[in-house]
Amino acid sequence: MQLSLVVCALPLLLVSSSATSYGCDLHDPSNPCYIAGGGASDLGPDPVPFSTRAYWMRRAIAALADINEGSPCPFAAFGSVIVNHTAPGKGTGEGDRADQLGVEVCIGANSLVRDGNPTLHGEIAAINNCSRILTDPDGPYKLSGPEALQALSDLSLYTTAEACPMCSSAILYGGFREYIFSTSIPTLRSLSWPQIVIRSREIFSRSVGRLSVHRTRIIGDVLANETEQLFKWQYADGECPSGCEKKEGSGCVKPTTLNDSTGKDEL
Ligand SMILES: [Zn+2]
Numbered sequence: 001m002q003l004s005l006v007v008c009a010l011p012l013l014l015v016s017s018s019a020t021s022y023g024c025d026l027h028d029p030s031n032p033c034y035i036a037g038g039g040a041s042d043l044g045p046d047p048v049p050f051s052t053r054a055y056w057m058r059r060a061i062a063a064l065a066d067i068n069e070g071s072p073c074p075f076a077a078f079g080s081v082i083v084n085h086t087a088p089g090k091g092t093g094e095g096d097r098a099d100q101l102g103v104e105v106c107i108g109a110n111s112l113v114r115d116g117n118p119t120l121h122g123e124i125a126a127i128n129n130c131s132r133i134l135t136d137p138d139g140p141y142k143l144s145g146p147e148a149l150q151a152l153s154d155l156s157l158y159t160t161a162e163a164c165p166m167c168s169s170a171i172l173y174g175g176f177r178e179y180i181f182s183t184s185i186p187t188l189r190s191l192s193w194p195q196i197v198i199r200s201r202e203i204f205s206r207s208v209g210r211l212s213v214h215r216t217r218i219i220g221d222v223l224a225n226e227t228e229q230l231f232k233w234q235y236a237d238g239e240c241p242s243g244c245e246k247k248e249g250s251g252c253v254k255p256t257t258l259n260d261s262t263g264k265d266e267l
Pocket residue numbers: 121122123163164165166167168
């Protein structure tokens with residue numbers, strides 16, 4: 001009997017230790033350390049159809065070619081698009097189609113080597129681009145700085161891979177309505193990508209105070225089977241993404257015989 005009690009208590013101790021490892025019970029909504037941003041299960045079922053999620057994730061993939069001179073296989077294949085699902089049709093002129101899909105506000109792609117700026121991961125680049133567009137006095141929105149910050153709470157950020165701690169924090173500080181990623185950090189690690197292995201949900205779960213008021217819906221692994229192809233060749237010996245071929249000493253490149261329109265179509 002005594003042995004049985006010990007055996008039963010051990011798993012409980014392990015569970016308790018795991019759930020309170022930061023001094024907060026992350027699963028207890030009454031605890032001040034509990035935060036939102038816990039994901040779809042925290043905010044109920046996803047109200048947006050998967051086909052719409054897939055459409056925008058493919059747009060995040062296409063953003064890579066749009067920003068990287070037509071190449072569908074940039075080394076850092078981290079692309080993003082920021083979408084307004086709350087003001088359908090506004091500013092696009094696409095009518096009913098936009099009503100169903102939402103509206104693209106801006107795109108971004110990893111530009112740190114091109115611009116010599118280590119903060120320009122795809123998500124940060126997109127946020128910077130959106131801030132410029134939202135506050136452009138000659139643009140469609142013409143918002144003040146405070147208005148632009150407030151507007152982020154209506155926007156959804158799609159990204160080809162799970163955000164690193166820097167970008168997760170930026171999404172958290174931005175108070176985005178939704179954050180949707182594709183290839184996960186564990187998958188990137190399995191392909192030998194250098195990573196800081198802290199998952200986005202952990203970043204959100206650790207925030208307290210003012211940051212805890214806003215709730216961001218986090219959805220992961222959307223179209224991961226498609227985006228994973230973008231990350232297989234850089235550090236692992238995987239095949240090239242569609243539209244690219246291996247070149248000795250250069251990894252995957254867009255063939256010079258492939259014209260721009262063909263390359264984009266194959267995305
Ligand atoms: Zn990042």
